[in-house]
Amino acid sequence: MELPVLINTIRLALESDALYELREQFEDIHPADLAAAFSEFEPQSVWELLSTLPRAEQAEVFGYLPPETQVTLAISISRRKLSPIIRQMSSDERADLFNRLTEEQQETLLPALAQAEREDLRLLSSYEEGTAGAVMTSDYASLAPDLTVREAIEVLRKEAPDKETIYQSYVVDKERRLIGVISLKELILAPVGMQIHELMTYEPIFGQVDMPQEEVSVLISKYDLLALPIVNQDMQLVGIVTYDDAMDVAAEEATEDFHKTATIGKLDSSVKDAAINLLYRKRVGWLVLLVFGNLFSGAGIAYYEETISSYLVLLFFLPLLIASSGNAGAQSGTLMVRALATGDVALKDWGWMLGREVIIASLLGVTMALAVASIGWWRGGYDIALVVAATMTLVVIAGSLVGMSLPFLLSRFNMDPATASGPLITSIADVSGVMIYFSIATWYLGLQ
Amino acid sequence: MELPVLINTIRLALESDALYELREQFEDIHPADLAAAFSEFEPQSVWELLSTLPRAEQAEVFGYLPPETQVTLAISISRRKLSPIIRQMSSDERADLFNRLTEEQQETLLPALAQAEREDLRLLSSYEEGTAGAVMTSDYASLAPDLTVREAIEVLRKEAPDKETIYQSYVVDKERRLIGVISLKELILAPVGMQIHELMTYEPIFGQVDMPQEEVSVLISKYDLLALPIVNQDMQLVGIVTYDDAMDVAAEEATEDFHKTATIGKLDSSVKDAAINLLYRKRVGWLVLLVFGNLFSGAGIAYYEETISSYLVLLFFLPLLIASSGNAGAQSGTLMVRALATGDVALKDWGWMLGREVIIASLLGVTMALAVASIGWWRGGYDIALVVAATMTLVVIAGSLVGMSLPFLLSRFNMDPATASGPLITSIADVSGVMIYFSIATWYLGLQ
Structure with a gap:
């Protein structure tokens, strides 16, 4: 229906x-x-x-x-x-x-x-919010290692109604330490007289209670698990996180990271139902903060007022140059934030990624310089074309390197790399774009 | 190890x-x-x-x-x-x-x-890439409705090694049409002589072969399924998509949407391993396209060159005003893109969301106008403060409405709303910001 x-x-x-x-x-x-x-x-x-x-x-x-x-x-x-x-x-x-x-x-x-x-x-x-402990359930099925298959199936049959899943059972010793895992499929296929310890997988994948939830979903997804057993400091089994809760966690994390890329604070409810004053509060903080960040760009422009008033044509290219720097930065920032979140790239890869980024950003910069050089020529002649093209190359490289490095830096200092959002990178790229543009222009046009 | x-x-x-x-x-x-x-x-x-x-x-x-x-x-x-x-x-x-x-x-x-x-x-x-058919497996367990529980378990035991999962079995009639679903847990708990059709859940949740993969993972996640049965046009069972494949699909979709928000094309491999020329190609297209978009902002500035050269102080506020418009737009755009992707908001909610956005954006705009008015006063006196504050209010509202409407519009015309990325919204917001700013300034300062 x-x-x-x-x-x-x-x-x-x-x-x-x-x-x-x-x-x-x-x-x-x-x-x-x-x-x-x-x-x-x-x-x-x-x-x-x-x-x-x-x-x-x-x-x-x-x-x-x-x-x-x-x-x-x-x-x-x-x-x-x-x-x-x-x-x-x-x-x-x-x-x-x-x-x-x-x-x-x-x-x-x-x-x-x-x-x-x-x-x-x-x-x-x-358990603290955001940890494995806060999302786990204690309704798991556990078995002793010396049970026979027949006895184990009987235990599961009795316990089934109260357990979150009986498809994976966790084998614990007398001190409730996790020593193995066995699936219902393995139990059903095995001879009924065999003992659990002969069948189970030793050294199962597990998580710690204080592990961040995202890591739990990464493990479940990487190893295609139905559930991840969670242990305390003494390796005692205290709960499991099932795949469906892990899917919810992964979706929430992705939404949170998405919102962060646009400087929106953590929303606990849906956008459709959230109160207006909640949405206002989640959005206003960074917006105002970024206004003050952009004051530096304004100050940069004011500093070069003399050059600008002599060559007003330079203003025509200002939005285009600083936007390109910001856009290139947003691209590399987003690539890094996501790759760090999925575990695709780790902190130690910074050197390698930075080296590649220099090459890619240079190629992008030169391509875009060629695209704007002709417009520069048309609006302001040879000199302006040269200044604009040189600026474009440099600002695209500068923006890309800012975008790539910021997530790594935040990660290095144990902050969430997703804070390195598009708007933040754009603001930093803007300032450097203004400075690069007008200092090249002042220097080169001053030579004429 | x-x-x-x-x-x-x-x-x-x-x-x-x-x-x-x-x-x-x-x-x-x-x-x-x-x-x-x-x-x-x-x-x-x-x-x-x-x-x-x-x-x-x-x-x-x-x-x-x-x-x-x-x-x-x-x-x-x-x-x-x-x-x-x-x-x-x-x-x-x-x-x-x-x-x-x-x-x-x-x-x-x-x-x-x-x-x-x-x-x-x-x-x-x-099956076409991106559909349920392309990600499903045909290694599912199916049962006839007239089998007894004992017979069914025996069938599953025999077939287990070749099946992706035996924890959910799909009940099909003689024409292989899907009529029910039964879990191994239900089978194990039931009296061995009972027949499958007495135990199974009728009208199970299912997907069509040509359904987009994202919808498959939404169904699996919403109903906490182990697997979603997939049927053809005649309601015949042709495969299942398991939760672990759905998790992979959801993660890939999220990554793709993330990259789109920063105008990066679809990457099939990891950022770390992708060839440099592949990354270049995935990034260059939109960057160059946006350059031409930003030409309009430049043209806007050029059009008001006279006002600018009379009031150079206006330039100080240019980066700040257009960045704020773009940032507010990126926020509302991102909220909408994500809410549309998770199914949190549907096309029919446009009116409701737009009404709320006008209120929220007005509140944000006034807050930010207050923040910049004093700076306007300090740099250029009463008149400039007034122009800057009025502009700020309007550009934040304009940017927010662009950011909110674009994803809906794209969705309406069956395009991916994630294309309404930060940089695209920023570019549109930039142009409107420039026009609003200088037309207010020209009009108001012309009155003096």
């Missing part, structure tokens, strides 16, 4: 108080689609809608709702009705919701949970 | 002709890591290294090698040695390799394959 149709069906049922009719219609609809439809309604109606579903599916649909809606719902209902759903949610989603509540709301929620769940929740919400 | 250590171990073994010693060391190393190490060596050595591995793992490691390396290897070896590996590769990887070979090389390869594989390969390589 298309989303608008579904929403309309629900609206009609709500209006005619015929919710029971929905039960059957909801049956073959994916929880993600139900959540998308539900989130169009008022909290009170969402609770009524959820109650038409089986308990396990209620938690699943609840987990697909936007985080802000989850909070609104959680605080709009009695603890007695909320707790069964909270208890059915996966541990990472529960911790996510918990972290978004006020301390007071958290206190109300905690007693509704069983002792074990409370401890789990306290542990999961104690 | 760390990559440099692994490479060194291999180098030593190759030099002392002691490859057999590597066999044991390779045992617990992930195929992706082996591939990363192998790709540092000459084709001849890579073949020797591959031969130390079991046949199935040879194909897996081969699949992890960079595409160019795969081609180099494939054409450097006899058909007799190549074909067993090719046959073991998954069908999507095989089709990928095949598409990168020349027609002549393809002809050499084909006879080495069994009839069924040949047909499969011809089919998979016939």
